[in-house]
Amino acid sequence: MAETHGYHDNKAAYLARLRRIEGQVRGLQRLVDEDTYCIDILTQVSAVNKALQGVAVGLVQDHLGHCVRDAVASGGTEADAKVAEASAAIARLLRT
């Protein structure tokens, strides 16, 4: 069985949120296809961004609370790598 991670307990919720986001992106296609006014499409793009951001923050919190936490609790040198790795992922999110 695949090793599970911080978000495992919330897996169903993440999948539901991602399916909703998938539907929102299909909705964007419909808006473009139906020649909807640009500003209305941009408003929906912001909504998709916001939903994705919510998923990202949730995953960060779950990761900190489990994967990083376990690495720290195990007392090994892995904790530094986990912290650096998480910070790099947060930096990437900030740049988009």
Next chain:
Amino acid sequence: MAETHGYHDNKAAYLARLRRIEGQVRGLQRLVDEDTYCIDILTQVSAVNKALQGVAVGLVQDHLGHCVRDAVASGGTEADAKVAEASAAIARLLRT
């Protein structure tokens, strides 16, 4: 026929990009479903954000170059409203 807007000439390209983004979001679902490591999922979320950002900047440019431009060229008072509306949409994008 629906009134067309700035992005009309690039409609097919926008639809293709949005379908790719839809596929990326389905890819995120697969990663979660397969218990993929959190950081790898976060990296993909940043990629989806970036792709969406590209669509948004394209739509802004098309809107400025057509809808706002036409309103200015027509010399009416509508130009102020169009500029304010575009700026508000840009502000929303900046907040996500």
Next chain:
Amino acid sequence: MAETHGYHDNKAAYLARLRRIEGQVRGLQRLVDEDTYCIDILTQVSAVNKALQGVAVGLVQDHLGHCVRDAVASGGTEADAKVAEASAAIARLLRT
């Protein structure tokens, strides 16, 4: 006399806002100097970001409403360049 631009009428307001932001950044230095808790400093960094974002959106709106607008009204080919230039500036803002 230097050519003036879209924000000229709001110059005093922009200068006041930028002086306030300068003060906020000095405030961040004080927080670090006084060993303030990391989260409280991060909260202030978000506040400075938000204030800067407000200045940026204002400048974009002034630019669209004057520089881009004048280029369009003059009917020349400069309008395309102005729109492309503004869109590139907006894209840079979105990436930070």
Next chain:
Amino acid sequence: MAETHGYHDNKAAYLARLRRIEGQVRGLQRLVDEDTYCIDILTQVSAVNKALQGVAVGLVQDHLGHCVRDAVASGGTEADAKVAEASAAIARLLRT
């Protein structure tokens, strides 16, 4: 003596970076005062945003590597609160 935090070892570096950012914000004031072209000011605003973002990511990494880590290592219930607090700060950064 005030309790010190994750960034304590890098305090001088953070202060130097923040002083540079303060100088950049004063530079923005000069650009506005000298009626500089809007786009050139917007380019500098993006540069200040980027510098601030770098400070924020550094503070997050230091916080995770010390404050959150110590809370986890102490084995108490405080770790959950620290993780939630850090995630909320990251969410605020993402929204600006």
